[in-house]
Amino acid sequence: MSLSGSVAIAGVHEHPTRWAPDKTEFQIMAESARGALADAGLTIEDVDGLFAASMTMGAMGTVELAEYLDLKPDYVDGTNIGGSSFVAHVNHAAAAIHAGLCQVALILYGSTAASNAMAIGTGMGGGGRGWADAFSAPYGVTTVGSYALVARLHMDRYGTKPEELAEIAVAMRTHAGLNPVAKMRQPITVEDVLASRVISDPLHLLDCCIISDGGGAVVVTSAERAADLAKPPVLLLGCGEALAHQETGSPDLMRIAARQSGERAFAMAGVTRDDIDLCTIYDSFTITVLTTLENLGFCEVGEGGAFVGDGRIRLGGALPVNPDGGGLSSNHPGMRGIFLVVEATRQLRGECGDRQVDGARLACVHGTGGTLGMSHSGATLILGAA
Amino acid sequence: MKYVYPDDLAILVHHRGPTTLPGAPPDLSGGVTVLCLHDAGGNGHIFAGVMDALAADHSPLAYDQPGHGRSGGLDSLGAVEAMAAHATAVADVLGVEHPVLLGEGMGAAVALEVAMSSPGWPQALVLCGAAAASYDEGPAIEQLAAVVAGRARREFDGSGYAPDTARDVYKAAFAEWVKTDPRATLEDLRALDAWEPGERLGTVACPVLVVCGVHTEDARRAASADLAERTPGARLVELPAAGRRGVVEQPAALAGIVAQVAA
Numbered sequence A: 001m002s003l004s005g006s007v008a009i010a011g012v013h014e015h016p017t018r019w020a021p022d023k024t025e026f027q028i029m030a031e032s033a034r035g036a037l038a039d040a041g042l043t044i045e046d047v048d049g050l051f052a053a054s055m056t057m058g059a060m061g062t063v064e065l066a067e068y069l070d071l072k073p074d075y076v077d078g079t080n081i082g083g084s085s086f087v088a089h090v091n092h093a094a095a096a097i098h099a100g101l102c103q104v105a106l107i108l109y110g111s112t113a114a115s116n117a118m119a120i121g122t123g124m125g126g127g128g129r130g131w132a133d134a135f136s137a138p139y140g141v142t143t144v145g146s147y148a149l150v151a152r153l154h155m156d157r158y159g160t161k162p163e164e165l166a167e168i169a170v171a172m173r174t175h176a177g178l179n180p181v182a183k184m185r186q187p188i189t190v191e192d193v194l195a196s197r198v199i200s201d202p203l204h205l206l207d208c209c210i211i212s213d214g215g216g217a218v219v220v221t222s223a224e225r226a227a228d229l230a231k232p233p234v235l236l237l238g239c240g241e242a243l244a245h246q247e248t249g250s251p252d253l254m255r256i257a258a259r260q261s262g263e264r265a266f267a268m269a270g271v272t273r274d275d276i277d278l279c280t281i282y283d284s285f286t287i288t289v290l291t292t293l294e295n296l297g298f299c300e301v302g303e304g305g306a307f308v309g310d311g312r313i314r315l316g317g318a319l320p321v322n323p324d325g326g327g328l329s330s331n332h333p334g335m336r337g338i339f340l341v342v343e344a345t346r347q348l349r350g351e352c353g354d355r356q357v358d359g360a361r362l363a364c365v366h367g368t369g370g371t372l373g374m375s376h377s378g379a380t381l382i383l384g385a386a
Numbered sequence B: 001m002k003y004v005y006p007d008d009l010a011i012l013v014h015h016r017g018p019t020t021l022p023g024a025p026p027d028l029s030g031g032v033t034v035l036c037l038h039d040a041g042g043n044g045h046i047f048a049g050v051m052d053a054l055a056a057d058h059s060p061l062a063y064d065q066p067g068h069g070r071s072g073g074l075d076s077l078g079a080v081e082a083m084a085a086h087a088t089a090v091a092d093v094l095g096v097e098h099p100v101l102l103g104e105g106m107g108a109a110v111a112l113e114v115a116m117s118s119p120g121w122p123q124a125l126v127l128c129g130a131a132a133a134s135y136d137e138g139p140a141i142e143q144l145a146a147v148v149a150g151r152a153r154r155e156f157d158g159s160g161y162a163p164d165t166a167r168d169v170y171k172a173a174f175a176e177w178v179k180t181d182p183r184a185t186l187e188d189l190r191a192l193d194a195w196e197p198g199e200r201l202g203t204v205a206c207p208v209l210v211v212c213g214v215h216t217e218d219a220r221r222a223a224s225a226d227l228a229e230r231t232p233g234a235r236l237v238e239l240p241a242a243g244r245r246g247v248v249e250q251p252a253a254l255a256g257i258v259a260q261v262a263a
Helices: A025-040 A061-069 A085-098 A133-139 A143-158 A162-176 A190-195 A257-269 A286-295 A326-330 A337-349 B044-054 B080-094 B106-117 B138-148 B167-177 B182-194 B198-203 B218-230 B251-262
Strands: A007-014 A049-052 A075-077 A104-111 A198-200 A214-222 A234-244 A278-281 A362-371 A375-385 B002-004 B011-015 B033-037 B059-063 B100-104 B124-128 B208-213 B234-239
Touching (some): A007 A085, A007 A337, A025 A061, A025 A214, A049 A061, A049 A085, A061 A075, A085 A104, A085 A234, A085 A362, A085 A375, A143 A198, A143 A286, A143 A362, A162 A326, A214 A337, A234 A257, A257 A375, B002 B080, B011 B044, B011 B080, B033 B044, B033 B080, B033 B106, B044 B059, B080 B182, B100 B106, B100 B251, B106 B124, B106 B182, B106 B198, B124 B251, B208 B251, B218 B234, B234 B251
Parallel strands (some): A049 A075, A049 A104, A278 A362, B033 B059, B033 B100, B100 B124, B124 B208, B208 B234
Antiparallel strands (some): A007 A214, A007 A234, A104 A214, A362 A375, B002 B011, B011 B059
């Protein structure tokens, strides 16, 4: 039996907080778990698979989390490949459920990145542990700096304009205006983006994701079991993962992990890019969205600037991206992948009210983790309404 | 410190003395309760020095307004009247009765609003940092609006302090100020700018001290003097060796003034 279509997302929850100085990461995870399990019509007693990662969880983090939740799972996965981790966790949970290693997987994320004043984008990229970091860390490469490197190359090689990147930020803010819990809802224009101060040339402040607190949870189980639960199941039709790195000093910065993970996910799902009704794409920076769309195959590499224009990625456009407002406007508590899964699931259930994509049946979810121009991870899902 | 939850929103309360169980207010049996109300964009920790100096004989309290410091919420309450209502709600949760209200800047306006809306509740007001009833916040609003739009950085501001103030003092004050989202600070300033007590100042029925650092710039000194003149029973007191931030520049001396009122 194929994995495609045999596993489903049965429950999701996005913690509404954007600022929670009175809470801990684990508290946010626990509250999110309660929400997602209630959404699925399950209880914590049903959970036998635990998947989690966070900005601060160390090697024993999942053990500590299990104790906090009073769980003794049969299957544990603490994979941490940055912001895409939770998209990858869906893949891993599906594989485990498909193999009979667990039946109900609980995927968790929680963070107090904002209230703990974490310097996420302007912190050092790469962590300084890899051999290649010895050649970049001394020069002060930051996370935002590595994404700016990709943006600058895109502009130089293909003539991409700052206005085209800015359109992505404007689209996300427009969507956030329809999301009552989004952190930044005040409308902005392309001119506002370009007038905001430069953080790392050519990226302006409003090209960069916000920093918030927050968290979420996803419940994955077999499609058969999900069919009997509280909400309509959302089927996992395709999935893929990939890692990209400096390739011994000769990477093509325009070829990101999304190419590899996306090809696998689309092939598994047996659908084409034209079949997709919406995307939820990790938008750490505007360039992340543009180059991800290219590498997922929605347009050719180099054509992303024109592709995102004319309202194509806005609600009502041909390919709405991040109807919740994304990390650029709704929330970005350090690692945002879980919200990509949550929003896609809600869209496919038709639960999103003012920001609902009409007739959404197929969604492409892609998470990016790490530093785009140096080393990063990618994980792609193709999700379908049952 | 502890969290309380008026209106289901987490509010961080700063207090002195032993901690208490969640849901139980701190011990307020010592002397008079002094409830400290912070400035625009500030938080309760700014009163740490004053609270330390008061703690031996009194029960000082401070809190972070919603959207400020380490309290919950993203936004300013948006109106001085709402801040005053919130202050009484926080005090109610904490079991505060007849406090001395110590307000700095916007907090001074909140204290006055409380005194006007709940006459008989505060036993006295100590207002410092130039209660802004007649101070033009326009330039500060314009600068913060640029920050909120992403067009300017939050600049380190060392102005307005007494000349001999140690650098660490205003560095610490700046560090507290940036703990609040500039959007909330901007809305605070707009709320303060829009607040006009007018003739209602005449209804203030408790003793009022308007404290003004001797090195305060002229416009703020004038605002302080104007406030003292317009408020019945108010007295203008000068704070030596301080500018507009007497709360952090001369916390012990300010605590002494508060203690005199509380005596």
